[in-house]
Structures are given as structure tokens and as C-alpha cells.
Amino acid sequence: MSNTYDNNNALTAAASRAFFRSVYTYMFGALGISGIIAYTAGTPEFMNTYFISNGGISPLFWVVVFAPVGLGLLIQMAYNKLSLGLLTLLFIAYSALMGLSLSTIFLVYAMGAIASTFFVTAGAFAGMAILGYTTKTDLTKFGSLLYMVFIGMFIAGIVNIFMKSDSMGFIIACLGVFVFTGLTAYSMQQLKGVAESPDYSEEQRNKLALIGGLQLYILFINLFLSLLRIFGSRN
Numbered sequence: 001m002s003n004t005y006d007n008n009n010a011l012t013a014a015a016s017r018a019f020f021r022s023v024y025t026y027m028f029g030a031l032g033i034s035g036i037i038a039y040t041a042g043t044p045e046f047m048n049t050y051f052i053s054n055g056g057i058s059p060l061f062w063v064v065v066f067a068p069v070g071l072g073l074l075i076q077m078a079y080n081k082l083s084l085g086l087l088t089l090l091f092i093a094y095s096a097l098m099g100l101s102l103s104t105i106f107l108v109y110a111m112g113a114i115a116s117t118f119f120v121t122a123g124a125f126a127g128m129a130i131l132g133y134t135t136k137t138d139l140t141k142f143g144s145l146l147y148m149v150f151i152g153m154f155i156a157g158i159v160n161i162f163m164k165s166d167s168m169g170f171i172i173a174c175l176g177v178f179v180f181t182g183l184t185a186y187s188m189q190q191l192k193g194v195a196e197s198p199d200y201s202e203e204q205r206n207k208l209a210l211i212g213g214l215q216l217y218i219l220f221i222n223l224f225l226s227l228l229r230i231f232g233s234r235n
Contacts, residue, residue, distance in 0.1 A: 016195040019209055023191060026213025030095040031220065037099025042106025051104075064100045071097065075214060079207050087210055094214070098221065105228065113232040120231075121224040128181045129216075132188030143186030146179050153179065169229060176226030184219050187212070 040046075051061040071094045079087055105114060132139065153172050160168045191212045194200065200208065 015205075016192075019195040019205055019212075020191070022206065022209035023212040023216065026091065026210050027216045027220070030091065030098075030213065030217040033092065033095040034099035034102055034221070037096055038102040039106065041100055041103035044107065046103065047107060064097055068094055068097045068101065072214065072218065076211055079211055084203065084206055084210070087207060091210060091214060095217075102221070105225075109228060109232040109234055114228065117228045117232055118224060121220065121227055124181055124227075125184055125220050125223060128184040129188045132185030133192055135185070135189065139186045139189050143183060143190075146182045146186065149175065150179050150183070173226045173229035176222060177230070180219050180223040180226060184216070184223070187215050187219060 051058055051064075053059070071090060075082075075087060075090050075094065082090075153175055156168065157172055160172065194205070194208050194212070
């Protein structure tokens with residue numbers, strides 16, 4: 001009886017490790033794709049060619065900025081109906097579009113500020129991920145509250161695109177640090193539940209690993225941008 005219990009625990013632990021390996025492979029893969037594209041496209045020549053039109057912002061820029069929102073929602077809402085191959089292609093497209101939209105930071109912020117903020121983000125993200133994985137406290141209500149705040153921030157951010165208020169942007173960035181670090185812990189706890197559950201088929205686990213990687217990627221990028229807006233020195 002004891003051997004059976006130990007074997008089951010070993011299988012669960014192995015499945016959990018494999019699941020999180022996939023999650024982080026997707027996340028770091030997306031960061032790599034976005035980083036390479038952002039750095040390559042983050043030049044005045046690229047911006048003037050593709051994102052500036054007749055002295056103003058071109059329609060292509062707005063497509064690049066807002067397309068990832070729709071694509072991200074499509075992946076997360078329709079993943080059960082889509083094949084893993086198609087989900088992977090959409091995930092790569094999402095990462096590439098995010099890279100294009102992130103390319104503007106190389107024109108606004110100093111390279112040193114971008115690099116240092118990235119490492120600070122990585123440290124904060126890792127700390128909250130470990131906290132979310134190890135804590136025994138149920139973070140469900142906390143996560144739901146943070147998602148409500150995030151929706152409010154998203155709407156305020158769109159409004160501020162037209163208002164161009166530095167003070168509102170700073171407040172949104174400060175809220176973002178709190179929201180995205182908290183959601184990192186919440187998401188890790190949710191993913192741990194998926195990793196340890198025997199209720200999912202292999203195909204479902206593979207798809208949920210991709211969704212998990214996408215969610216962690218989004219949280220990392222948003223935390224990075226929030227910290228960059230607060231501490232980053234501009235060119």
C-alpha cells in the first residue's frame with residue numbers, strides 16, 4: 001500500500017515538473033521572440049518607415065498596439081476548440097506583435113534603464129512566483145479583486161492615451177506594480193493546481209501549459225513596463 005502511494009506521488013511530482021517546464025519554455029520563448037524583435041525594430045529608421053505617416057502616427061502602429069489584446073483573448077477563450085499547433089502559431093504571432101509594440105521603449109528610455117529594470121522585474125517576478133507556489137493561503141478572492149483593478153487600469157490607460165497626463169500615467173504605473181506582482185502569485189497558485197490535478201488529459205495539459213506561459217509572459221511584460229515608467233530614465 002505504501003509503495004503504491006509513493007509511486008503515485010512520484011508520478012504526480014514528475015507530471016508537475018513536466019508541466020511547469022512547458023509553462024516556462026513558452027514564457028521564456030515569448031520573451032526571447034519579443035526581445036529580439038523589439039531591439040531590432042527599436043530604431044528611428046524603422047519607426048519613421050512603418051509607424052509614422054504624414055507627420056503623425058500611422059494606422060499600422062495602432063494595429064500593432066491593440067492587435068495583441070484581441071489575439072491574447074482569442075487564445076485564452078478558444079484554446080479548447082483550437083489544435084495545439086494552431087495555438088502555438090497564434091502564440092508566436094502574439095509574441096512577435098508584442099515585440100513590435102515594445103520596440104518604442106528603445107527610443108524613449110536609456111538602454112541602461114531598460115536593462116536594469118528588466119533584471120529588477122525578473123527578481124520581483126521570481127519572488128512572487130515562488131510565494132504563489134508555496135503559500136497555503138487561498139488567493140482566489142485576492143486574484144479576483146486584482147483582475148477588477150486591472151480592468152479599471154486598462155480603461156484608464158486607453159483614456160490616458162488621448163489625455164496624455166503624466167500624473168495619471170504615474171498613478172497607473174504604481175498601481176500596475178502592485179496588481180501584476182499580486183497576479184503573479186495568484187497565477188502560480190492556479191497553475192500549481194492544474195499541474196497537480198489528475199483530471200486533465202495529456203492534450204489538455206499541453207494546451208494549459210501554453211495558456212500558463214502566455215499569462216506569465218503578459219504579467220512579466222506589464223510589470224516590466226510599470227517599473228520602467230516609474231524608474232526608467234528617458235533619452
